Amino acid sequence: MLSAEQNEKLARVGPGTPMGELLRRYWHPIAGESEFETRATKPVRIMGENLVLYKDLSGNFGLMDRHCPHRRADMACGMVEPDGLRCSYHGWMFNAQGACTEQPFEDTANPQGRYKDKVTIKAYPVRAHAGLLWAYMGPLPAPELPDWEPFSWKNGFRQIVISELPCNWLQGQENSMDPIHFEWMHANWSKRLRGETGPYGPKHLKIDFREYDYGFTYNRIREDTDETNPLWTIGRACLWPNAMFTGDHFEYRVPIDDETMMSVGWFFTRVPRDAEPYVQESIPVWYGPIKDERGEWITSHVMNQDFVAWIGQGTISDRTQEHLGLSDKGIGLMRRQFLRDMERIKGGEDPKAIIRDPAINKAIPLPTIHRDAVMEGMTAEEIEAGGALHLKRFIFQYGQPAHVLKMQQEAMRISQDNKGYVDA
Numbered sequence: 001m002l003s004a005e006q007n008e009k010l011a012r013v014g015p016g017t018p019m020g021e022l023l024r025r026y027w028h029p030i031a032g033e034s035e036f037e038t039r040a041t042k043p044v045r046i047m048g049e050n051l052v053l054y055k056d057l058s059g060n061f062g063l064m065d066r067h068c069p070h071r072r073a074d075m076a077c078g079m080v081e082p083d084g085l086r087c088s089y090h091g092w093m094f095n096a097q098g099a100c101t102e103q104p105f106e107d108t109a110n111p112q113g114r115y116k117d118k119v120t121i122k123a124y125p126v127r128a129h130a131g132l133l134w135a136y137m138g139p140l141p142a143p144e145l146p147d148w149e150p151f152s153w154k155n156g157f158r159q160i161v162i163s164e165l166p167c168n169w170l171q172g173q174e175n176s177m178d179p180i181h182f183e184w185m186h187a188n189w190s191k192r193l194r195g196e197t198g199p200y201g202p203k204h205l206k207i208d209f210r211e212y213d214y215g216f217t218y219n220r221i222r223e224d225t226d227e228t229n230p231l232w233t234i235g236r237a238c239l240w241p242n243a244m245f246t247g248d249h250f251e252y253r254v255p256i257d258d259e260t261m262m263s264v265g266w267f268f269t270r271v272p273r274d275a276e277p278y279v280q281e282s283i284p285v286w287y288g289p290i291k292d293e294r295g296e297w298i299t300s301h302v303m304n305q306d307f308v309a310w311i312g313q314g315t316i317s318d319r320t321q322e323h324l325g326l327s328d329k330g331i332g333l334m335r336r337q338f339l340r341d342m343e344r345i346k347g348g349e350d351p352k353a354i355i356r357d358p359a360i361n362k363a364i365p366l367p368t369i370h371r372d373a374v375m376e377g378m379t380a381e382e383i384e385a386g387g388a389l390h391l392k393r394f395i396f397q398y399g400q401p402a403h404v405l406k407m408q409q410e411a412m413r414i415s416q417d418n419k420g421y422v423d424a
């Protein structure tokens with residue numbers, strides 16, 4: 001159980017808060033690169049800051065304050081130029097570093113005054129990687145943007161799914177260290193949602209949590225598995241500080257502010273060997289709804305079920321009222337690591353999982369339970385006969401648009417649908 005003060009300290013992310021300062025030491029995915037094939041600017045809100053993301057006419061991305069420092073107009077209505085973003089109210093222009101490079105009337109009326117040298121706009125570095133746009137909002141120099149190995153896996157159909165959830169990000173991230181919820185929330189509850197009362201799925205017998213350089217793994221043995229199973233020998237990866245890697249997809253929990261988070265999923269579906277080589281030029285991005293047309297939470301897909309749990313814990317979960325048990329050892333590890341990291345950055349040190357050496361930042365391997373399957377692939381026939389459900393159906397989130405399903409069908413060349421886990 002936490003004190004109210006610890007709860008606040010762990011959850012709140014505004015500028016100047018201990019967790020806000022800690023999370024600002026990492027790169028965060030904030031949008032999909034392919035979104036900018038059809039737009040030039042996009043308003044975003046990250047860690048309580050209102051910003052605008054843009055792609056300039058040279059193809060470079062930038063992230064700056066939503067409000068122009070002249071008279072506060074909305075920079076999301078700005079005009080992109082070859083080197084930056086120009087406010088559409090009076091034409092002031094800013095580059096990706098936040099320098100004011102033009103003030104059309106001031107430059108004409110009093111060119112010697114160089115008033116523009118006295119004006120800047122808040123700006124943060126942005127990079128494109130793996131089809132995502134990543135922002136770094138902390139002190140410079142920025143660390144390396146992690147290059148996780150799955151981002152360069154070959155022969156996969158990739159898609160990015162973004163959803164906005166009305167709850168604090170930490171509830172999402174604590175789910176990255178929670179093995180037992182699979183048995184109940186995904187296996188047993190899905191059965192109940194299907195109208196069945198049993199039999200329930202295999203019980204967990206033993207769990208473990210192990211630290212690695214970039215997070216912790218959780219490992220488990222269920223009634224139907226033993227100590228040779230990769231879920232025990234390798235486990236699933238909690239990726240520091242606010243993500244999870246399941247073996248075939250990443251889930252990032254990015255704070256929009258204290259009471260809202262953005263779930264950013266990056267999914268890889270290995271195409272059958274018969275469909276190789278498969279090269280995907282652009283990674284589609286889609287936005288997943290969380291409520292149905294009646295206004296009820298969607299519970300048919302794996303991550304939608306998780307969302308319902310996190311939202312149900314409250315806008316900011318009141319951890320003073322919890323009763324943690326043996327199943328929650330990972331939650332304790334995570335919270336203690338965050339509190340230690342807050343102290344470390346106060347002393348000028350880097351927190352856990354910061355990469356500064358470009359030489360090691362090349363396709364960094366992560367604990368990956370399905371690595372062989374992804375590397376070698378399966379034939380279409382093998383997948384049809386006994387492949388995992390996620391190779392035949394997008395089970396993770398509700399709402400995959402028809403055009404993305406079509407792309408997936410074309411890539412996979414075997415039957416694909418996007419019905420949920422509950423319909424399994």
Ligand code: FES
Nearest residue numbers: 068070071087090
């Ligand atoms: S408000 Fe932006 S240029 Fe005037």
Ligand SMILES: [Fe+2]
Nearest residue numbers: 181186302306
């Ligand atoms: Fe889950």
